[in-house]
Amino acid sequence: MSFELSLNTGTTPNLSLQEAVEAVAGAGLGHIGPWRHLLEQAGGEEKAAEIISAAGLKATTLCRGGFLTGSDPEARRAAIESNRAAIRETAAIGAGELIMVVGGLPAAAHVIGGEGDRQDKDIVAARQRVAEGIAELAPYAAEHNVRLVLEPLHPMYTADRAVLSTLGEALDLAAPYPAETVGVVVDTFHVWWDPQLKQQIERAGRENRIASYQICDFNLPIAADALKSRGMMGDGYVDFPTISRWVAEAGYTGPVEVEIFNVEINNQDASLTVETMKSRYAELVLPALEEGAAKAQNPAGERISFGI
Amino acid sequence: MSFELSLNTGTTPNLSLQEAVEAVAGAGLGHIGPWRHLLEQAGGEEKAAEIISAAGLKATTLCRGGFLTGSDPEARRAAIESNRAAIRETAAIGAGELIMVVGGLPAAAHVIGGEGDRQDKDIVAARQRVAEGIAELAPYAAEHNVRLVLEPLHPMYTADRAVLSTLGEALDLAAPYPAETVGVVVDTFHVWWDPQLKQQIERAGRENRIASYQICDFNLPIAADALKSRGMMGDGYVDFPTISRWVAEAGYTGPVEVEIFNVEINNQDASLTVETMKSRYAELVLPALEEGAAKAQNPAGERISFGI
Numbered sequence: 001m002s003f004e005l006s007l008n009t010g011t012t013p014n015l016s017l018q019e020a021v022e023a024v025a026g027a028g029l030g031h032i033g034p035w036r037h038l039l040e041q042a043g044g045e046e047k048a049a050e051i052i053s054a055a056g057l058k059a060t061t062l063c064r065g066g067f068l069t070g071s072d073p074e075a076r077r078a079a080i081e082s083n084r085a086a087i088r089e090t091a092a093i094g095a096g097e098l099i100m101v102v103g104g105l106p107a108a109a110h111v112i113g114g115e116g117d118r119q120d121k122d123i124v125a126a127r128q129r130v131a132e133g134i135a136e137l138a139p140y141a142a143e144h145n146v147r148l149v150l151e152p153l154h155p156m157y158t159a160d161r162a163v164l165s166t167l168g169e170a171l172d173l174a175a176p177y178p179a180e181t182v183g184v185v186v187d188t189f190h191v192w193w194d195p196q197l198k199q200q201i202e203r204a205g206r207e208n209r210i211a212s213y214q215i216c217d218f219n220l221p222i223a224a225d226a227l228k229s230r231g232m233m234g235d236g237y238v239d240f241p242t243i244s245r246w247v248a249e250a251g252y253t254g255p256v257e258v259e260i261f262n263v264e265i266n267n268q269d270a271s272l273t274v275e276t277m278k279s280r281y282a283e284l285v286l287p288a289l290e291e292g293a294a295k296a297q298n299p300a301g302e303r304i305s306f307g308i
Numbered sequence: 309m310s311f312e313l314s315l316n317t318g319t320t321p322n323l324s325l326q327e328a329v330e331a332v333a334g335a336g337l338g339h340i341g342p343w344r345h346l347l348e349q350a351g352g353e354e355k356a357a358e359i360i361s362a363a364g365l366k367a368t369t370l371c372r373g374g375f376l377t378g379s380d381p382e383a384r385r386a387a388i389e390s391n392r393a394a395i396r397e398t399a400a401i402g403a404g405e406l407i408m409v410v411g412g413l414p415a416a417a418h419v420i421g422g423e424g425d426r427q428d429k430d431i432v433a434a435r436q437r438v439a440e441g442i443a444e445l446a447p448y449a450a451e452h453n454v455r456l457v458l459e460p461l462h463p464m465y466t467a468d469r470a471v472l473s474t475l476g477e478a479l480d481l482a483a484p485y486p487a488e489t490v491g492v493v494v495d496t497f498h499v500w501w502d503p504q505l506k507q508q509i510e511r512a513g514r515e516n517r518i519a520s521y522q523i524c525d526f527n528l529p530i531a532a533d534a535l536k537s538r539g540m541m542g543d544g545y546v547d548f549p550t551i552s553r554w555v556a557e558a559g560y561t562g563p564v565e566v567e568i569f570n571v572e573i574n575n576q577d578a579s580l581t582v583e584t585m586k587s588r589y590a591e592l593v594l595p596a597l598e599e600g601a602a603k604a605q606n607p608a609g610e611r612i613s614f615g616i
Contacts, residue, residue: 108545111528121547127503156464158501159528159545169503193466195435195477220419220467226530237416237467239429 003248003289005281006031006060008214008259009038012270017042017051019270025055027274033061033257034093036086045092052093059095060255061149061185061212062086068133069103069126069163070116076133079103083137091144097211098141099149099185102130104160111160126163131173134182142181149183149211150174154190154218156226167191167200174209183211186247187259189218189230192238198246205250213247215240215285216260228261233280241288248292256285311556311597313589314339314368316522316567317346320578325350325359327578333363335582341369341565342401344394353400360401367403368563369457369493369520370394376441377411377434377471378424384437387411391445399452405519406449407457407493410438412468419468434471439481442490450489457491457519458482462498462526464534475499475508482517491519494555495567497526497538500546506554513558521555523548523593524568536569541588549596556600564593 007029009020017038024032032052039048039062052059065086067079083100090098103109105126109116120126134148141148150170153162164170167184174182184204191197204210217236223229233240258277260266265273315337317328325346332340340360347356347370360367373394378384391408398406411417413434417424428434442456449456458478461470472478475492482490492512499505512518525544531537541548566585568574573581 105545108528121545122550123501123547124506124550154463155501156462156530159526163501165501166503193431193463193471193473195474198432218467220416222464222530222534224532237413237429239431242430242432 002253002293003286004031004255005029005278006033006255006257007274007277008033008061008063008257009035010063011258011260011265011273011277013266015270017048021051021055021057023270023274024057026271027278029274029278030057031060031255031257032057033063033095033259034059035063036089039089039093045089049093059093060257061097061099062090062093062095064099064101064151065137065148066101066162067103067114068130069106070109071106071120071125071129072116075115076129080133080136083133084140087137087141087144087146090146096145097147097149097183099151099212101151101153102162102164104158104163108160123158123163130163134173134177138177138181142178147181147183147211149185151185151187152190154193156222166194166196167204168196171200171204171207171209174207179208183209185212185214186210186243187214187216188238188240188243189216192218192243197243201243201246201250205252210247210250210252210254212254212257213252214257214259215281216258219262223263225263228263228266230260230262232260232262232265232276233258233284240284244285244288245292248289249296251296253293256281256289310561310601311594312339312563313337313586314341314563314565315582315585316341316369316371316565317343318371319566319568319573319581319585321574323578325356329359329363329365331578331582332365334579335586337582337586338365339368339563339565340365341371341403341567342367343371344397347397347401353397357401367401368565369405369407370398370401370403371567372407372409372459373445373456374408374459374470375411376438377414378417379414379428379433379437380424383423384441388441388444391441392448395445395449395452395454398454404453405455405457405491407459407520409459409461410470410472412466412471416468431466431471438471442481442485446485446489450486455489455491455519457493459493459495460498462501464530474502474504475512476504479508479512479515479517482515487516491517493520493522494518494551495522495524496546496548496551497524500526500551505551509551509554509558513560518555518558518560518562520562520565521560522565522567523589524566527570531571533571536571536574538568538570540568540570540573540584541566541592548592552593552596553600556597557604559604561601564589564597
């Protein structure tokens with residue numbers, strides 16, 4: 001099996017882990033990507049692991065570690081400890097992949113409720129601190145057989161959430177480490193616009209760094225809470241068949257996770273959300289993934305068309 | 309003289325050309341970058357040229373040409389004709405530099421009031437049509453001694469306004485043409501987040517392509533009308549001293565244009581806006597430009613510090 005559809009629980013934020021697991025299993029899916037707070041609410045990572053496996057599901061990723069841009073030594077120490085806990089939790093639920101949102105500028109930390117130096121707008125230095133944080137965490141991740149999965153975020157979030165803004169930059173940051181220890185996630189919302197996208201997906205494949213393929217659409221207008229501008233596949237401006245084909249041609253065959261922050265979708269009935277994501281996936285994403293996979297396995301041959 | 313401060317009339321959208329010229333001259337500045345509709349309101353480009361020169365001012369750029377991504381043949385022909393008119397207007401007001409916003413996806417054209425194919429999300433093809441449009445316009449621009457100035461826009465506008473999203477991509481697009489015919493603009497709002505920014509500014513300088521340096525800040529939260537998220541220098545998250553130093557080190561010595569779309573700033577008294585931009589420029593931008601220029605002239609020497 002390959003290209004298993006997975007529900008990231010950010011798509012169903014009103015559900016407990018137990019409820020999300022039931023929605024996934026009830027729709028006949030086998031994979032889930034939980035957020036950390038759901039593990040805590042469930043009584044810890046061991047209990048969470050039981051809930052996931054009791055339903056016959058497999059965890060694909062854990063969201064999220066990161067936030068390594070702070071310059072205050074005490075805050076940095078706390079961030080490293082939090083990431084170490086996240087690495088242990090990832091191992092405990094058997095996901096293997098810890099998504100890393102690296103953090104924004106200290107000047108903008110207050111925007112998402114954190115603390116930082118409101119005058120510190122030095123993005124070059126912030127990126128250097130991210131690299132130092134990854135260096136500190138990579139050995140610990142390797143010990144736990146967990147991969148740190150660097151997530152480039154859309155540049156509309158560079159200031160407040162992630163100074164890591166392109167797939168190319170993520171691959172540069174991952175380069176010093178073994179591919180099984182530091183990887184990248186291709187999230188369509190964040191990277192669809194990038195003129196280097198095709199080349200960098202190819203590179204990510206060559207370097208065995210694609211740890212996750214996350215899908216959702218880019219909607220306009222940008223939502224009042226910009227984080228919630230994500231949309232159901234097909235509702236926005238992302239060319240899913242093209243990007244999905246590139247990802248599969250690069251050799252990725254793993255799960256495909258749907259992560260949508262969107263006020264309407266987040267508050268509708270979860271079974272409707274899961275059914276819609278299944279049908280849009282079948283229509284817009286899976287045929288192109290299968291086409292790309294066929295080409296990856298048979299690069300010299302004619303392109304084989306699956307479906308339409 | 310170098311680094312002359314210029315007012316882009318997008319910053320003072322309630323003023324006529326005559327009023328904007330008076331605000332600029334009244335503040336002791338010598339440069340203005342008008343938008344095309346102000347020329348039309350003033351009675352045409354010849355009349356506009358008289359208004360600008362009568363006040364002793366010089367036009368730095370004309371905003372804007374572009375919108376070359378449409379796939380409908382009739383719409384494309386109309387876009388080319390509109391760009392030819394913009395080239396003639398640029399020559400008439402003596403600006404020499406026509407800012408080009410290349411256009412978004414056909415699928416998103418309706419977002420900014422245009423028409424297009426709502427199913428056409430093929431960004432690769434849209435970018436190809438931009439390249440074809442530039443090829444068609446470049447000889448006409450050269451005949452009129454006008455430079456087409458490619459403007460990479462922030463990726464939050466890739467869908468609806470410009471599929472040209474990075475300085476590197478703009479330089480690739482400009483590469484087939486002489487530097488005096490196709491250049492690029494470095495607009496801090498659009499490019500501040502780019503991990504390749506330093507290298508691409510250096511490259512733009514080596515290739516003699518920097519046609520304009522536009523400044524304004526990146527504010528959060530993103531405004532309800534995302535286009536109006538621009539801020540006065542110092543109010544947001546852009547590291548102006550660093551980027552300004554890079555631009556000057558790359559050899560740019562031309563005007564520095566302030567273009568701010570922001571509901572509050574756009575509706576306040578224009579004299580307050582111009583005075584504020586003068587003081588923020590003197591504080592955050594000019595010292596770094598002068599430092600960079602000194603280094604550009606004396607690359608082997610010690611860095612000379614101008615002001616603080």
